[in-house]
Amino acid sequence: MQVALKIWRYDSSSGERALREYEVDAPEEATLLDCLDLVKDRVDGTLAYRKSCRMMICGSCGMRLDGAAVLACKVRMYDMAEAGHVPTISAMGNLPIVKDLVVDMAPFWQKFKAMKPYLQPGYERPEDDREYRIAQERMNVVHKEALCINCGCCVSECNAMESDPEFLGPQALAKGMRFVGDPRDGATVERLEEYSGEHGIWECTRCFFCNERCPKGVDPRDAIAKLGAEAIRNGIDRDMGAKHAKWFVRSSETTGWLRETELVPKTQGVVSSVKQMKFAMGLIAHNKAGLAFPPHVARDVNEARNLHKLVREQDRTGALGHVQGEKALARLGHGYQPGRDPFGPGSFRRPYLPGEDGDAPAAAGGDMGMGSRAQADVTPGEEPTRRRGAES
Amino acid sequence: MSAVEAGKRVAYYKGCLASLSAKELDTSTQALAPRVGLELVELEAVTCCGAGDIHEAEPDYYLHLNARILAYAEAAGCDTLLTVCNVCTLNLRQANFMLSGDEVLRDRVNRNLGAVGVPPYGGEVEVRHLLWEIAEGEGYEKLKQAAHKGLKGLKVAPFYGCQILRPSKIMGFEDPDRPWSLERIIEACGGQAIDYPAKIKCCGFPIIQAREETALGELIQPVEQAMEAGADVMVTPCPLCHLSLDAWQQKLEAATGRSFGMPILHLSQLVGVAAGLAESELKFKRHIVDPRPALEQLEV
Numbered sequence: 001m002q003v004a005l006k007i008w009r010y011d012s013s014s015g016e017r018a019l020r021e022y023e024v025d026a027p028e029e030a031t032l033l034d035c036l037d038l039v040k041d042r043v044d045g046t047l048a049y050r051k052s053c054r055m056m057i058c059g060s061c062g063m064r065l066d067g068a069a070v071l072a073c074k075v076r077m078y079d080m081a082e083a084g085h086v087p088t089i090s091a092m093g094n095l096p097i098v099k100d101l102v103v104d105m106a107p108f109w110q111k112f113k114a115m116k117p118y119l120q121p122g123y124e125r126p127e128d129d130r131e132y133r134i135a136q137e138r139m140n141v142v143h144k145e146a147l148c149i150n151c152g153c154c155v156s157e158c159n160a161m162e163s164d165p166e167f168l169g170p171q172a173l174a175k176g177m178r179f180v181g182d183p184r185d186g187a188t189v190e191r192l193e194e195y196s197g198e199h200g201i202w203e204c205t206r207c208f209f210c211n212e213r214c215p216k217g218v219d220p221r222d223a224i225a226k227l228g229a230e231a232i233r234n235g236i237d238r239d240m241g242a243k244h245a246k247w248f249v250r251s252s253e254t255t256g257w258l259r260e261t262e263l264v265p266k267t268q269g270v271v272s273s274v275k276q277m278k279f280a281m282g283l284i285a286h287n288k289a290g291l292a293f294p295p296h297v298a299r300d301v302n303e304a305r306n307l308h309k310l311v312r313e314q315d316r317t318g319a320l321g322h323v324q325g326e327k328a329l330a331r332l333g334h335g336y337q338p339g340r341d342p343f344g345p346g347s348f349r350r351p352y353l354p355g356e357d358g359d360a361p362a363a364a365g366g367d368m369g370m371g372s373r374a375q376a377d378v379t380p381g382e383e384p385t386r387r388r389g390a391e392s
Numbered sequence: 393m394s395a396v397e398a399g400k401r402v403a404y405y406k407g408c409l410a411s412l413s414a415k416e417l418d419t420s421t422q423a424l425a426p427r428v429g430l431e432l433v434e435l436e437a438v439t440c441c442g443a444g445d446i447h448e449a450e451p452d453y454y455l456h457l458n459a460r461i462l463a464y465a466e467a468a469g470c471d472t473l474l475t476v477c478n479v480c481t482l483n484l485r486q487a488n489f490m491l492s493g494d495e496v497l498r499d500r501v502n503r504n505l506g507a508v509g510v511p512p513y514g515g516e517v518e519v520r521h522l523l524w525e526i527a528e529g530e531g532y533e534k535l536k537q538a539a540h541k542g543l544k545g546l547k548v549a550p551f552y553g554c555q556i557l558r559p560s561k562i563m564g565f566e567d568p569d570r571p572w573s574l575e576r577i578i579e580a581c582g583g584q585a586i587d588y589p590a591k592i593k594c595c596g597f598p599i600i601q602a603r604e605e606t607a608l609g610e611l612i613q614p615v616e617q618a619m620e621a622g623a624d625v626m627v628t629p630c631p632l633c634h635l636s637l638d639a640w641q642q643k644l645e646a647a648t649g650r651s652f653g654m655p656i657l658h659l660s661q662l663v664g665v666a667a668g669l670a671e672s673e674l675k676f677k678r679h680i681v682d683p684r685p686a687l688e689q690l691e692v
Contacts, residue, residue, distance in 0.1 A: 066569075067589075159554075159594040160603075163605075163606045163607070163610045164603070164606040167606070202602050203603050204599070205594045205596060205598055208555065208558035209554075212560060212568055221559075229451055232449045242449070245449040246449055248442055248443055248445035249449055251440060252442065252457060256438075257412070260413060263601065268601060282680065283413075283680070286677070286679065287413075287415070288680065296411055298439045300509075301439065303508045306508040307505070307510075308450075308456075310507060311452045311453050311456055314504075316451075321451030321453075324455075325486070325494070328493030328497065329493070329561075
């Protein structure tokens with residue numbers, strides 16, 4: 001089959017960027033990585049990209065295909081070639097580009113190391129002096145986290161990290177959970193204290209890009225939620241994010257609904273809330289905030305209160321509570337539901353082939369790809385976003 | 393208007409914001425529903441879904457709280473629970489999959505529900521957002537008829553928000569990287585959909601209290617890109633995105649020294665304008681950025 005690719009080339013020494021198109025003759029089973037090899041061997045030997053194992057184990061070949069981070073060795077090109085789609089290949093996001101598709105992983109490894117990604121033994125020696133045995137149930141807590149191959153696909157798309165480059169991010173935090181959840185580790189509380197800092201657990205913006213992109217099913221956002229639950233279980237809840245979360249729990253069992261007006265002082269404290277007064281007055285003027293009086297109380301809210309009491313007694317707190325849903329969620333296929341026409345209207349991954357569907361909205365683009373049509377053509381290396389709101 | 397025929401009976405879960413700071417979302421949804429073939433059965437005894445916060449802090453309580461909501465929807469005789477908020481949609485759908493996919497877990501949760509006087513949940517309810525109801529099938533056909541007043545080429549930037557697209561295995565409605573539902577609705581209403589990269593990204597709302605600066609760094613992307621693409625208004629299916637885009641826009645202006653003035657509509661309001669709903673139902677005066685000047689061109 002003929003495979004055409006558009007590749008963003010970048011030379012950091014000259015700062016030169018260019019989108020070049022290549023076409024190669026590849027076998028039908030070829031992956032994106034195979035096609036890049038063909039380009040490098042037969043068309044342009046100066047193309048730079050990372051690779052090693054070619055089988056989704058080493059995590060070297062993370063890059064963007066039509067704006068979405070993938071492992072090049074995992075993506076087969078057949079459907080795209082058949083559809084006549086020419087995908088745009090670029091380097092991963094949120095990391096500086098060295099050359100073409102190669103990014104500088106130094107900031108990534110720096111955050112990785114900051115998590116102290118090794119066991120700090122804290123367990124007592126088993127009485128029978130044999131090996132330390134762990135029940136499967138305890139290891140289930142970190143099963144998904146242990147699958148991480150450090151490829152960086154999650155980091156590439158992290159929305160919070162785009163805004164704050166210092167955010168520890170999905171990969172590092174998932175790695176952290178791998179040790180927080182390990183019963184052999186003796187530094188749980190110290191880790192949770194450390195991970196709860198300004199750029200830690202509570203800076204995650206819950207955009208779920210990391211879960212969406214991870215090629216190994218680690219679901220880093222779920223790992224961050226586990227860390228949050230463990231932090232709160234261990235009483236490490238000084239962060240505004242933790243206080244925010246606890247206020248939802250409190251609201252749900254008192255009035256049933258979020259007590260919106262009190263959310264700011266409960267999260268930020270009274271002093272900080274006073275500084276927000278001008279902003280709040282603006283909202284009050286538009287009926288966006290203010291005291292609901294009498295408070296809006298859900299009928300039979302005592303049921304919620306009693307449920308809360310009951311589940312607390314049953315003690316599936318912390319990460320254990322998160323894990324109990326994993327089995328059922330793991331059964332979900334990726335994307336569409338069984339029985340649904342995978343390419344019918346309303347289905348996941350609808351390709352919008354040119355001229356195929358007269359009803360297709362023009363703005364949704366004419367060919368298969370990621371994001372909006374504009375997204376894949378954002379020049380890598382140029383600031384895709386504004387770092388922090390304060391700079392224009 | 394012709395007599396409204398009996399619609400599809402759905403349990404209506406309005407969530408916290410539509411009950412409080414985004415009442416305009418509730419009134420416009422209630423007014424729009426019969427015109428797009430939906431009969432809303434309001435649930436009285438339900439609570440907050442936990443907004444992802446209870447899920448994070450106390451996951452077992454989150455599951456029970458959502459099971460209780462699903463149980464009451466089922467007890468009302470509805471097989472669809474209609475949501476108007478992305479965050480509610482994700483939380484309820486996730487709990488629903490956990491319960492319907494794991495019998496042991498469901499039995500345990502049902503025993504607990506029974507102990508506090510809540511009916512058991514059989515796992516037969518589907519959680520669907522209003523967006524999905526009107527983007528395809530019967531709802532879409534009704535929408536095309538209802539939107540007779542038309543948006544007359546109004547340039548509308550769709551903003552999906554995160555938790556209606558991702559994680560796609562839980563949402564499962566459309567391609568999370570190339571969604572089409574809002575565009576289809578905008579065009580059916582006679583508007584012109586504007587394309588821009590940040591339409592599938594985060595508005596920053598979940599951390600807007602705890603990490604305001606980081607949140608604003610996210611928020612600026614959709615607002616700025618929609619403006620540069622020439623949008624008259626933006627539309628979102630999520631009241632949290634709405635609050636962030638509409639109310640925090642002034643903080644964005646203060647932080648950057650720039651002026652945006654981008655009006656933000658709820659999905660039900662956008663369709664409501666095309667369907668000719670009254671101002672008393674749309675309640676635009678509750679917005680921080682007044683959309684009425686941008687919509688004035690439609691009055692001609």
